[in-house]
Amino acid sequence: MTDKKITFELKRMDDMEFSEISQRYEEFFSGIIDSDMFFAVKSANENKYTRLVGLLDRKLKFKSGTFGRADLQYGRNMLYGWFLEDLFLELLKKNKFVASVTLFGGDKKHDFFEENEKINIFGEKTTIPDFDLILKNGGKLLLELKSAAKNIFSIKKGNVEQLIKSFVAYEKLSIIIMVDINIGAYEIKGLDYFKGQKLFVNQRMEGQLCYEFPVPQKPFCKLLDEDFTVFSNKDIRNNLMVEKLLLLKRAKDLGKKELEKIIINKLKIEKIEEQFFYQKELSREKIAEIKRKNKLVRMSWQEIKERLG
DSSP: OOSOOOOOOOOOGGGSOHHHHHHHHHHHHBTTBOHHHHHHHHHHHHHHHHHHHHHHHTTOEETTOOTTSOHHHHHHHHHHHHHHHHHHHHHHHTOTTEEEEEEOGGGGOOEEEEETTEEEEETOOOSSOSEEEEETTSOEEEEEEEEESSSOOEEEHHHHHHHHHHHHHHSOEEEEEEEETTTTEEEEEEGGGGTTOOEEEEGGGTTEEEEEOOOOOEEGGGGGGOOTHHHHTOOOTTOHHHHHHHHHHHHHHTTOHHHHHHHHHHHHHHHHHHHHHHHHHHHHHHHHHHHHHOGGGGSOHHHHHHHTO
């Protein structure tokens, strides 16, 4: 495969039919993954899509809720992410620095099934990474796969914090691969990238605090030669959040229930305080922008009343 980028019509993942997303993935992975393997992965996910549509045709709803989205769009978004994970699993197996790669945790099984007249999910979104990598140099990494289709490459601060928690829980560093499914490109960053990065309130993500992520520019074929060893050599133990989480782990291990509760509540308070600070900053910026556009808005209500007689 060459470095040429294929440009599709900009669309949200959940607005695409299965035939459209599979055509898109086939274009991007052609020549990198064996065609028989691609069609095996495609067939498995198409069966899941057929199962999903059948459940929705019976007017069943998702047990977990859909966070304001239509059931079909929610299911598509979930399924197309699984489809991409399955393809990246095969791609990562071919990387020259990787000894082995497996799906991690709840991602080991992806599917829809009926339970008590509701649609339930194996491998529903979890707070742990997607892949477990063992490198040929003995290094170990966890990898989180993120995808976007409308040039929105941001990541929630909460997602980064969950990956930091994974380091504390599994003693493995996590890295993030962001994928642009409109041009078939990716970008990788380790957790150290976010240190010093400016947070912002992202109204497109329910007003949550987010980091901007670099725009993906590397074609998928480049992943075969991606040197993951540069990430496995890093250490984030001096990260303030890691230090706090290690204190929490130590309190749990020692059975110090009172200290454990104190630490948990301190972390909750700090999260609320941070959200409040950035929301306040956003409000100040919006007010300042209005005042810049209309300087007379500073006029008091009394002055307005007098002018109107």
